[in-house]
Amino acid sequence: MIGLEVHVQLNTETKLFCPCSTKQAEPNENVCGVCLGFPGTKPVLNEKAIELALKIAYALELEINKEFMFSRKTYFYPDLAKNFQITQYEIPIAQNGKLRVGDRDIRIRRVHIEEDPARIVRKDDCALMDYNRSGTPLVEIVTEPDLKSPREARLFVQKLQQILQFIYVSDLEKEGNMRIDANISTIRYEDKYDYKGGLKTEKKYGQRVEIKNVSGAKEVEKALGYEALRQKNIQNVKMETRLWNEKTKTTSSAREKEGEADYGYIFEPDLPKFELSDELLNKIKSKLPELPGKKKHRFLKYGLSEELIDTLLTEPELTHYFEYMCETHNEKASAVLLAKYLKKTLNYHNLKLKDVPVDVRQLRRILDLLQQYLISDEIAELIVREMVKDYIDGKRVRTPEKILIDLDYEKPLEDEQLAKIVRIVVSEHKRAVKDYLDGELKSMDYLIGHVMKKTRRGADVKKIRELLKRELD
Numbered sequence: 001m002i003g004l005e006v007h008v009q010l011n012t013e014t015k016l017f018c019p020c021s022t023k024q025a026e027p028n029e030n031v032c033g034v035c036l037g038f039p040g041t042k043p044v045l046n047e048k049a050i051e052l053a054l055k056i057a058y059a060l061e062l063e064i065n066k067e068f069m070f071s072r073k074t075y076f077y078p079d080l081a082k083n084f085q086i087t088q089y090e091i092p093i094a095q096n097g098k099l100r101v102g103d104r105d106i107r108i109r110r111v112h113i114e115e116d117p118a119r120i121v122r123k124d125d126c127a128l129m130d131y132n133r134s135g136t137p138l139v140e141i142v143t144e145p146d147l148k149s150p151r152e153a154r155l156f157v158q159k160l161q162q163i164l165q166f167i168y169v170s171d172l173e174k175e176g177n178m179r180i181d182a183n184i185s186t187i188r189y190e191d192k193y194d195y196k197g198g199l200k201t202e203k204k205y206g207q208r209v210e211i212k213n214v215s216g217a218k219e220v221e222k223a224l225g226y227e228a229l230r231q232k233n234i235q236n237v238k239m240e241t242r243l244w245n246e247k248t249k250t251t252s253s254a255r256e257k258e259g260e261a262d263y264g265y266i267f268e269p270d271l272p273k274f275e276l277s278d279e280l281l282n283k284i285k286s287k288l289p290e291l292p293g294k295k296k297h298r299f300l301k302y303g304l305s306e307e308l309i310d311t312l313l314t315e316p317e318l319t320h321y322f323e324y325m326c327e328t329h330n331e332k333a334s335a336v337l338l339a340k341y342l343k344k345t346l347n348y349h350n351l352k353l354k355d356v357p358v359d360v361r362q363l364r365r366i367l368d369l370l371q372q373y374l375i376s377d378e379i380a381e382l383i384v385r386e387m388v389k390d391y392i393d394g395k396r397v398r399t400p401e402k403i404l405i406d407l408d409y410e411k412p413l414e415d416e417q418l419a420k421i422v423r424i425v426v427s428e429h430k431r432a433v434k435d436y437l438d439g440e441l442k443s444m445d446y447l448i449g450h451v452m453k454k455t456r457r458g459a460d461v462k463k464i465r466e467l468l469k470r471e472l473d
């Protein structure tokens with residue numbers, strides 16, 4: 001049995017209870033009396049954080065508590081200078097939702113808002129505190145222990161990450177913006193014989209172990225995989241908190257698990273009870289972007305392969321571009337240009353589409369050129385690569401036409417030269433020629449492809465086909 005507690009940093013401009021910026025800065029620059037816990041300071045709730053948490057609540061189909069409040073949780077560690085953490089305990093902002101993974105619904109127990117502690121930087125024998133992070137808004141998403149394997153836990157986290165990305169609530173590419181506590185207990189089956197010698201199998205629930213601060217989907221799978229194996233090999237699993245070590249790929253004991261009583265929750269007396277207006281709820285609900293699951297369903301109707309669609313769904317921007325291009329161009333061609341050529345190029349440079357503002361109108365131009373048989377697929381990909389390269393070099397991104405001229409691809413080949421290449425290809429691919437003559441019409445495309453490759457430049461496909469036919473008939 002596996003249950004996850006997923007902490008997600010919300011992308012607000014300012015912190016949860018004070019006007020300090022959440023932007024990158026020198027250590028301990030973005031701090032004030034409130035987030036450092038000076039006496040006499042009082043927190044003021046950041047409304048933007050509430051709105052982002054509500055977006056998550058709607059996306060995960062949770063019930064929203066229109067009235068909620070905050071509590072203080074005892075936190076006697078140096079990374080929170082107040083010595084308590086403001087969190088939600090008794091009434092979270094939302095509860096009882098679900099997320100479908102494969103063919104199973106994983107229940108979400110609750111989603112609550114809390115403040116993040118400072119970042120600890122370990123250096124030699126010291127632990128340095130960077131309070132810039134202290135007081136930034138987090139949301140904690142807690143599942144029921146419905147997950148049945150490390151693999152399923154990984155799929156859950158990936159699905160969750162995708163949804164969070166599509167509703168624009170967190171910058172998940174930034175390291176540390178999603179941290180997961182993974183809980184796991186193992187069920188043991190023991191064979192017992194009664195006094196008559198009859199066999200009875202007893203189901204025994206083991207104690208729960210919590211693995212703290214795991215950093216992403218893949219690490220969750222690895223940490224839980226290790227822990228499942230460890231628990232199988234020992235008789236008595238203690239209830240405890242363990243730490244995952246990414247380098248050694250093992251967990252080690254950190255402390256015996258605190259009980260709820262140890263946290264000594266009390267109501268936060270400096271914040272009022274909050275009440276959400278229907279107006280705000282309706283606004284957020286109506287503006288919620290289409291979720292990836294629904295998008296996928298819609299794209300499947302275009303007759304695209306699942307692989308192409310899944311690639312488009314790796315970034316919300318890719319899907320926005322896709323829908324825009326589909327308004328004027330063929331769906332398949334648009335998807336291939338984005339998911340294959342553009343995405344491949346971006347991956348190669350370790351970039352995201354949102355960091356590279358490729359003009360979608362220029363991508364449409366490439367599709368035009370392809371449709372008019374003025375360029376081959378290979379050259380289309382080359383143009384995309386050049387466009388991204390221009391961007392990386394800090395140059396003005398050239399138009400496809402300009403790139404073709406620069407690459408000297410603008411002049412179509414003389415008929416005579418093309419005919420010569422056709423003859424060479426025919427002599428080099430006797431097998432395909434025979435297949436074609438035997439009625440295997442698909443071999444023609446194979447031969448055209450080879451001619452295209454050899455020309456290394458834009459050649460008219462219709463003309464190649466004509467020349468090939470003339471050569472073979």
Ligand code: ADP
Pocket residue numbers: 001002003004005142143144145146183184185207208260
């Ligand atoms: P705490 O707040 O003390 O960490 P909770 O009862 O709130 O404990 O549960 C935290 C997480 O542990 C939840 O995600 C829940 O699904 C998971 N969990 C609870 N019981 C078990 C169990 N027996 N095995 C695995 N996970 C569990």
Ligand code: MG
Pocket residue numbers: 005181
């Ligand atoms: Mg916990």
Ligand code: ZN
Pocket residue numbers: 015018019020030031032033034035036135
């Ligand atoms: Zn502050």
